[in-house]
Amino acid sequence: MKTMYPDEKGRYGNFGGKFVPETLMYALEELEEALDEAVQDQAFVDEYHQTLREYAGRPTALTYAERITHYLGGASVYLKREDLLHTGAHKLNNAIGQALLARRMGKKKIVAETGAGQHGVATATVCAAMGLECKVFMGEEDTRRQELNVFRMELLGAEVVPVHSGSKTLKDATNDAIRYWVANVEDTFYLIGSVVGPHPYPRMVRDFQRVIGDETREQTVQKTGSLPDAVFACVGGGSNAIGMFHPFLNDDVKLYGAEAAGEGMHTDNHAATINKGTKGVIHGSLTYLIQDENGQIIEPYSISAGLDYPGIGPEHAHLAESGRVTYEGVTDKEALDALTLLTKKEGILPAVESAHALHLAFQEAEKMSKEQTIVICLSGRGDKDVHSIKKFMEKEEQ
Amino acid sequence: MEGTMVQKAAEQAEYPLFIPFIMAGDPDPETTIDLALKLEEAGAHILELGIPYSDPLADGPLLQRSASRALQNEMSLRRAVELIPFMRQRGLTIPVIAFTYYNPVLQMGEKYFFDQLKENGGDGVLIPDLPYEESRDIHNMAAARGLVNITLVAPTSGGRIEKLAGEAEGFLYCVSSLGVTGTRDSFPPEAYSFIEKVKKNSSVPVAAGFGISTPAQVKSLDGVCDGVIVGSAIMKKVEENLERFKNPEEKSNALDAVKSFVSSLISS
Ligand SMILES: Cc1ncc(COP(=O)(O)O)c(C=O)c1O
Secondary structure, eight states: OOOSOSOTTOEETTEEOOOOOHHHHHHHHHHHHHHHHHHHOHHHHHHHHHHIIIIIOOSOOEEEOHHHHHHHTSSEEEEEEGGGSGGGBTHHHHHHHHHHHHHHTTOOEEEEEESSSHHHHHHHHHHHHHTOEEEEEEEHHHHHHTHHHHHHHHHTTOEEEEEOSTTSSHHHHHHHHHHHHHHTTTTEEEOOSSSOSSTTHHHHHHHHHTHHHHHHHHHHHHHHSSOOSEEEEEOSSSHHHHHHHGGGTTSSOEEEEEEEEETOTTSSOOBOHHHHOEEEEETTEEEEEOBOTTSOBOOOOOSSGGGOOSOOOHHHHHHHHHTSEEEEEEEHHHHHHHHHHHHHHHSOOBOHHHHHHHHHHHHHHHHSOTTOEEEEEEOBBSGGGHHHHHHHHHHHHO | OOOOHHHHHHHHSOSSEEEEEEETTSSOHHHHHHHHHHHHHHTOSSEEEEOOOSSOTTOOHHHHHHHHHHHHTTOOHHHHHHHHHHHHHTTOOSOEEEEOOHHHHHHHOHHHHHHHHHHTTOOEEEOTTOOGGGOHHHHHHHHHTTOEEOEEEOTTOGGGHHHHHHHOOSOEEEEOSSSOSSOOSOOOTHHHHHHHHHHHHOSSOEEEESSOOSHHHHHHTBTTBSEEEEOHHHHHHHHHTHHHHHSTTTHHHHHHHHHHHHHHHHTO
């Protein structure tokens, strides 16, 4: 696994780093050391891959979306089926990797944040499977939006802590998870859910998610004889996207990230961090974020709780600045139209998060030739979203 | 080089040093100025002027609430810095340190912030989410203007203590217990040995903070370190008196309530 960056300070070009209270510096150093040692140890790497295979259900399928392809009339459309992974989203890849590392470090208590509840469920799941104690911080607002996931986590034996501070959503859940970690750093492992946070988190989560891209590469070559022409993923914090993109960074493959444009890029209600944000520090990392002129962080908006984050992984900020990846905003409505189309044409109900990538991909596929191939990361399944999809559609009809 | 104001204050004061923290804009900007003066009257040696932030990672519920109130009053880094000349006009002489998270500084522009701080009569900065490794530029920008960048050490600093203490200017902020800001009933017993270890490594005065809220706690640190930093306990008094601060007839009583609490800490 050779990568050019981050550098030793955890910088991706102008982004990244470690902007945390001194109390946490030792924990980050300890984590980095343990991680570097673990990934050099074949037994650890084997255990990670074996768990992915035998517990999580990897490799996930690469599905040719034949009816969609014909409907669009352009490039052949393939779907990387992270929705088929145990617990229904890509989040489990990372949760498994970090939980194995926590166990190796002798830490039996896990703390995590969650927005939509997908990362919380993934974390509660691996903790149950490995006998680890699990505490999940979740914004009070989100515990209401994602009631079923709260129950799932509790069923799995996790303690869900509702967060009442700030705007009571993902950013505040992350704040409180970090505050808890600061107070309990000596025996607690912070299992972060995306490629965000201070170094070495963005690198670690990327490396635990790149299995998505590694498999996609191999499967696409097997099925079509060559690499895809373009690859698409949705971007919240950016973990499914970076996992998908990373193995293609040095190839002639176009890469597209779909950000949540909510009610529209021209409105105040969006979560389009790269397109509308400015440079700053959030949750320990220098990156783009949505903030006011005084540097106060503004609560973003998206129909999808998983994309509703005011920051973005620092590596994405770098890839945007360098121009290697194109990031575009997709509105709630565009995402839901794409979701409906996929469901009707392929019998696959995607997560609303993933539906943002679908819209962008469908738009591009139409413009491409029949000889070309695209792959979309279907980061999760949509069962969790049925309720909010129904509400949105009822509102649209009025 | 001539010593900074903070260094002089810290070295010339009669120990123990008393360093209070107040949140700019809570309960309102005018009262922040009043409070600064009351604190100097009570015997404070250095003032930490807190800048409210939307996402204060190192703060417990009490200072989170205080920051929310201040933000509702439209307080910002720029406005907080602009309060300092009003404090000076009314006679404040002790050094003022801006206690701010890093992001507001970045948005204001680092160099511009330091120019403004200097011009408005501020003396230094303390940025709780800017660890040693990321603070080189800030450190130099402060030094170039005769200002200090206050360094923090934590119980988990371990092998980092020497490096951090060696760097410290003005005074060294010793985070006495793990966790976020807030009042605590007691310190872990390890806190005392940790502070002693820090003191051995430090060439500047060592002040302990995080969780100090009672005269007994202050007393227990006498002789262990050179001073104390008290924030949440003071803002708790402010919070308890919010209604009185709003009432013009009661305001001076409210200010005195804060002052007498602080006096009880200082005289202990
Ligand atoms: C299905 C799904 N996709 C995407 C995301 C966004 O996260 P990331 O950008 O880290 O992949 C989430 C987050 O909860 C999710 O549940």
